[in-house]
Amino acid sequence: MIESIKNLFREKPTLENIRSQCCTASQFNEQIYNFWLNEIVQQHKYHRKQWEYVFILQALSKFNKLNNGVKGLGFGCGKEPLAAVMAKYGCDVLATDIKPFEQSDAHWGANSFADIFYPGICSEEIFAEKVSFMHVDMNDIPMNVFAGYDFVWSCCAFEHLGSLDAGINFVLNSSECLKSGGIAVHTTELNINNGNNTLESPGLSLYRKKDLERLVTQLEDKGFTVLPFNWYSGNLPQDKHVDLPPYKQEIHLKLKIEQYVLTSFGLVIVNK
Secondary structure, eight states, X not given: OHHHHHHHHHTSOOSTTOOEEEOOGGGGGSHHHHHHHHHTTOOOOOBHHHHHHHHHHHHHHHTTOSSTTOEEEEESOTTOSXXXXXXXXXXXXXXXXXXXXXXXXXXXXXXXXXXXXXXXXXXXXXXXXXXXXXXXXXXXXXTTTSOOEEEEEEESOGGGSSSHHHHHHHHHHHHTTEEEEEEEEEEEEEEOOSSSOOOBOSSOXXXXXXXXXXXXXXXXXXXXXXXXXXXXOOOSHHHHOXXXXXXXXXXXXXXXXXXXXXXXXXXXXXXO
């Protein structure tokens, strides 16, 4: 009985022993979480978007990718703090986002180099030296340009590419931008409802366990390795809370869209 309880706790995802995993409240209580909060100059909040920033930085750190001269490529970057942290650590970063269009999201989207600077993390001079910006369609990556990167990332972006298959194709294509030993870190929205149904629309597609497992099979067929999946979605009070429309976002680890409950999921891919 005692051993079975120990095994249950071992299954809970941690940032210290990072895998491909769900956002859970216990990770917000880890010491390393507070370290990365200081780096992105944010206050502690049980919000899945904040967890996504921490997850990506921790994964890159675990693989020793936050160093001088390391080349990073970001997709759908918007106004994230990530590029500024990477620049602070000496990385040479290309941050990309889609070209602006009439219905684009002014809150998250980046239309220029100035939009992607996140104040308080590094100086404007360092940022200008280490970070560049260009518009890129994630459904049409110019592979002849994007090659030889040490890491690739996207933060809750590939579920907005038009369909489940479009997002999967993006992950497959962007992984080809990695040099040997490079890693890709992506976060997305995971439908944790039981059953086969999910939301698939031009604006948002919610991935299920079986969709991500299909993605892993395709990545492995191309010679990539994916860190093992941990589907545990938490059992603390913050994990059990589901934020409902219009979303107060006070506790926002899980939310409901239509009939589906979702959370954030982080995916770590290694190019051998």
